[in-house]
Amino acid sequence: MILSYESLKSIGVLLALSIAGWVFSVRIYRLLWISLKQGQPSGPFRQWGLRLRSLLAYVGGQRRLFRFLIPGTAHFFIFWGFLILFPTILQAILEGLLAAFRPGFELPILGRLGPYALLQDLFILSVIVAVLNGLFLRIVKDPERYKGSHRRQAVLVLFYILAIMSSLLVMNGVRINTLADPLQRWRPISRLVGSLFAALDGRSQRTLAEVAYWIHLIVVLFFLTELPSGKHFHVVTSIPAVLLRDLKPLGQLPPSPEFDGQAGVGSIEQLRWRQMLDFYTCTECGRCQDVCPAYASGAVLSPKMLIMSLRQAVSRLADGHQAPGSDNGRHAAPAEALLGDVVSEDVLWSCTTCLACDQECPLFIGHVDPIVDMRRRLVMEGRMDSKLQDALNNLGRYGNSFGQSERGRAKWSLPLETGIKDARREAVDYLWFVGDYASYNSGLQEVTRKTARVFQAAGLDFGILYESERNAGNDVRRVGEEGLFELCVEQNTDAIAECSFNAVVTTDPHSYNTLKNEYPVLAGKSHRVFHVAELLDQWITSGRLTPKTKLGYRVTYHDPCYLGRYNGVYDSPRRVIEAIGCRLVEMGRHRDRALCCGAGGGRIWMEEAKVAERPSEARVREAAGLDGVELLVVTCPKDLTMFQDAVKTTGFEDRIQIKDLAELVYEALF
Amino acid sequence: MKIMVAVKLVPDLVENLEIAPGGTGLDRTYLRLILSEPDEHALEQALLLKDESTDITVVAPGFEEADDVLFTAAAKGADRLVKLTDGFQEGCNCHALARALRGITSEIQPDLILTGVQAHDDLDGSLGPLLAGLLNLPYVGNVAGLSITEGKATARKEYSGGLIGEMEIGLPAVIGIVAAEAPPRYVAVSKVRQMVKSATLEPYPVGDLDPGGGIELDRMYKPESVERATMIEGTAEEIAVRLIEVLKELDVL
Amino acid sequence: MSQDICVVIEHLQGHVQEISYVMAAAARSLCESVGGKCIGILLGRGAQDLANDLDVDSVIYLDEPALAEYNPDAYQLVLAAIISEWHPRLALLGQTSIGTDLAGMLSMRLGLPLISHCQRLVAEGDGIKFISQICGGRILAEGRLPSSTALVNMVPGGYKADAGRSTRSPEIMPFAPPPLVDLHISLKRYIQPPKEDVDISLERILVAVGRGIQRKDNLPLAEELAEALGGAVCASRPVVDQGWLQPTRLVGKSGMKVAPDVYIALGISGAPEHVEGMSDSHLIIAINTDPAAPIFSAARYGVEADILDLLPVLTEQAKKIREVA
Secondary structure (H helix, E strand, C coil), X not given: CCCCHHHHHXXXXXXXXXXXXXXXXXXXXXXXXXXXXXXECCCCCXXXXXXXXXXXXXXXXXXXXXXXXXXXXXXXXXXXXXXXXXXXXXXXXHXXXXXXXXXXXXXXXXXXXXXXXXXXXXXXXXXXXXXXXXHHHHHHHCCHHHCCCCHHHHHHHHHHHHHHHHHHHHHHXXXXXXXXXXXXXXXXXXXXXXXXXXXXXXXXXXXXXXXXXXXXXXXXXXXXXXXXXXXXXXXXXXXXXXHCCCCCCCCCCCCCCEECCEECCCCHXXXXXXXXXXXXXXXXXXXXXXXXXXXXXXXXXXXXXXXXXXXXXXXXHHCCXXXXXXXXXXXXXXXXXXXXXXXXXXXXXXXXXXXXXXXXXXXXXXXXXXXXXXHHHHHHCCCCCHHHHHHXXXXXXXXXXXXXXXXXXXXXXXXXXXXXXXXXXXXCCEEEECCHHHHHCCCCHHHHHHHHHHHHHCCCCEEECHHHCCCCCHHHHHHCCHHHHXXXXXXXXXXXXXXXXXXXXXXXXXXXXXXXXXXHHHHCCCCEEEEHHXXXXXXXXXCCCCCCCCCCCXXXXXXXXXXXXXXXXXXXXXXXXXXXXXXXXXXXCXXXXXXXXXXXXXXXXXXXXXXXXXXXXXXXXHHHCCCCCCEEEECXXXXXXXXXXXXXXXXXXXXXXXXXXXXXXXXXXC | CEEEXXXXXXXXXXXXXXXXXXXXXXXXXXXXEEEXXXXXXXXXXXXXXXXXXCEEEEEEECCCCHHHHHHHHHHHCCCEEEEEECCCCCCCCHHHHHHHCHHHHHHHCCCEEEEECCCCCCCCCCHHHHHHHHHCCCEEEEEEEEEEECCEEEEEEECHXXXXXXXXXXXXXXXXXXXXXXXXXXXXXXXXXXXXXXXXEEEEECCCCCCECECCCCEEECCCCCCCCEECCCCHHHHHHHHHHHHHHCXXX | CCCCEEEXXXXXXXXXXXXXXXXXXXXXHHHHHHCCCEEEEEEECCCCCCCCCECCCEEEEEECHHHCCXXXXXXXXXXXXXXXXXXXXXXEEECCCCHHHHHHHHHHHHCCCEEEEEEEEEEECCEEEXXXXXXXXXXXXXXXXXXXXXXXXXXXXXXXXXHHECCCCCEEEECCCCCCCCCCEEEEEEECCCCCCCCHHHCCEEEEECHHHCCHHHHHHHHHHHHHHCCEEEECHHHHHCCCCCHHHEECCCCECCCCCEEEEECCCCCHHHHHHHCCCCEEEEEEXXXXXXXXXXXXXXXXXXXXXXXXXXXXXXXXXXXXX
16 A cells, blocks of 8 residues: 555654654753752742733843844844744644645634734744844854854754745745635735745645645754753743742842852752753843953953853753762762862852843843852852952951951041041931941042031931941852851941931942841841932932032943942932033943943952953943043942042043042032 | 961051050050961961871960960861960960960870961060970971971971071971961851851860060060151152152162 | 170071171170170081181080081080080070071070060160060060070161171180980971072162052062163062062062162061061162051151052153163
């Protein structure tokens, strides 16, 4: 008996479907079950209303992708194209399976809707255009953010999609020509493609259609099996990833995990499975790499490459490769160490924790949390440079990184005409948490004094903790010294316990961040915490503080990482700048795209790596590049000192000056 | 092998040092005592020499600050912590400390005693040589490299000008460390706090201290900057010009 | 007990160490008032001529193979014997790698009082006053030495080495050493410092860097200044310990003693251990951000500034002058 083509087709499709389905399932099982199962527990997951809305906005709406307009639009169409055209895949499979029994099968409902057919046709075209744009980007333009991504795989997949779309058009076109498709007037694009073959005889066209069909099916099924193996796994994992994303405040680090008395993460399965899901979801788009200040300066860190290495390490868990130190090491071959081999120590120490990467990532991958977790283990093992070691020793002993006696903490206030209240002895309205740099750095002390005078001019009832104030611990925690962070919290909390005040104010965004977001968790008590920019804004708006002069400077403003990205305070400082009569010109990278000065995450305490250009220098260059701008306004002591240095090393001293916001307000007041 | 590390607690020079009302000693009210830096190196050297069969005992004089020093040593890997008790409130000189160590040393019978080559507040000699003289043990000081093989120590003794003398010493011996072979390791605060909960400080009473051999002071004071440099002020440009002028005046350029 | 002042002479590889001359100068200044003799103690092998230019009246000399080079065990045995027999008023030892070893052991063995870090000894009435410097140079301690034999570790700086030199060769008094058996310490070998192209002790102009240079990357700032002035870069201990410069560039107690025409101390605090190595410089200029740094007492000219700010400007000025010249 000779089997008809239709029977062969049914059998073939069944076979292809079974094989592809099997391979796909096995891969999913290994990667999402076997490896993730070895990760640490995650959750609980609450706030489902918010989560579903996130899904709608960020996956449905592709919101973060539009920060790059053209690639964003292209991907929007590819994503929606995938969803809208998904029924065509169902159609193809069912049509094939049923070829021997029900030729000419059509999907019920969706297969008969005219408008839907038009939508599909238009999307096919959009997808093709988007893919061509993608190919252009990958092959011709090759932007910096793709460096390190798997280019061959990316290009291949674009061709797969092109093949799938083209073959679909051919099939549609032939059907329009030969079977008189009832919806043909709803498919202009397919009709156009069909017209290319209209000259061929019916037989040839049907053969062409069958060839297109098999190409279509095989490429789809092959692509399916390839999905789990690379960056296109995000097709599967992006929805759960966004749905289950971390909803804690950005400025709040998770507590340190502990394994066998060792804090931090030292091997891959010590990460939480939710983090592992993140690594699988990385699309290698490189947007994080593009905004990373460390990467831009030429340091070894690329957030994208970090996630890619971690993804590889996680997938090896599925192979039965175990990290050293884990109990069930079945494999004889020694696995690579997570810290040192998979991720180098230099990479981990290069991070400034500025959060630009997390902010930029369309799929909410958390880059900073795993870095800090791994740093926690490095600190446990004493693996850090000597300068950082000295800083941590000083912080532990003296409560400041400068190694100066705590008794000198308030020396900056001595030249003031009116002394500052001691909040430990008298009740005050506002407790001013001054911070290390504002207190001890001789170049910054005058600014601190001016800030005090501004407070006095506003009639603020404030006091400071004098020698009892210790480093708030924000960067101590981010450097991975969780135990020292806890000590800082305890000491400051004890000092504050005796005080009577209504709110806390600080000029230091780092202190602001931890006092606001982390102290309540560890110390169990919550206070209202303000940054000086917020208060200045309030006071000027309410008329409590009235500038005497309109300064008339043309300025630009640098958003500090821990005030802007971490805590969303963007507008207060801008209103203040305007209120004192300055004309604000924004830098290209502003608000949540602001380029970190490079001091955060403890970097200011570490030895400087050999870099092409420091982030602070790049930022000063960016500011100086603005026409007519004479001042770069900052509102963080570390920014002030970093940019003051950078202005010298870049030779821009005559071109642009760095001024603190409170300093400017002072000038406008007196 | 049994190693004993004998440490001294010295005034932290970060603080302003003040003279006590009597005028013959330091005012101890605001004095913060910290581990003498060469002693930190001595401990580090001991830890570097440590293997499965080595026991390290750290012995500190019973000041308040000794607790933190000992717990930190434990967090770094010391096995046994001993705090010499009683009589340390007013400070003690090196002779007294050496004698105070005699008891615990004869109990432990260490193969090797390591201590910092000197401390910055030494007025009556350094602890290491005094202890060696007292216990009749060989001593080599200013050592910046140490290895042990079969009952003998090989030490690299530093002289000025970068010259090094490699000495072989029969154990038991006392060795004064100027620098460990690696910089003192960092120990996470959480580990130290863990030790505070789990490690034991053994108090070792030493009775009255005998400072004989030290000499009583008539006067302790801070040097007046009698001769102070002529300070040059101004902008960086102005200062640079003046300095170059000075060099030209002296015919140096 | 005699009123003699003994000086334990230090020598290494056939070179008498400078501290010996400093101690001789101290002894000489005391002998005149106290009325005893200055006696050097020299242990060695075929080394009798080493002390010829030392300003002492006589030298107790022991010649023995085991004493050829400094050996803590052998030396302390022998010195104990000498001091026990001689009962001098004082025995001076250097506050050095050699003298610090010996003084403590002798103090305990012989039950003799010991004063260390002594800068000056002054005869007062019928007694001798000592002035010692401790705590990084921040504290001075004064007291009277007992009238019985005492040991003193001397630091340099209180006396000029030249004051301890003399053309008159001292009388050599041989002394029979005690039996030197069962020594627990032996010197295996010396390891010479690496030969460097720059011998800082020969340079006329030195630019010295300390902690204030902050990072290894900033060294070129100092190197450029040195080059512009026609000198060389040297360093204090923290910089060498970090490995940023070779030990042969170290100036100070554990390093080289230098006496250039100009010594520019950049970001150096001025601890005694460093000052001891450069105090003989003709002109010392110090730049430091801390106005209370001890270096400003050692320097002739001082600038309270950040060296990272000042260096480029200074180098530029230096270059200008050299171009004109």
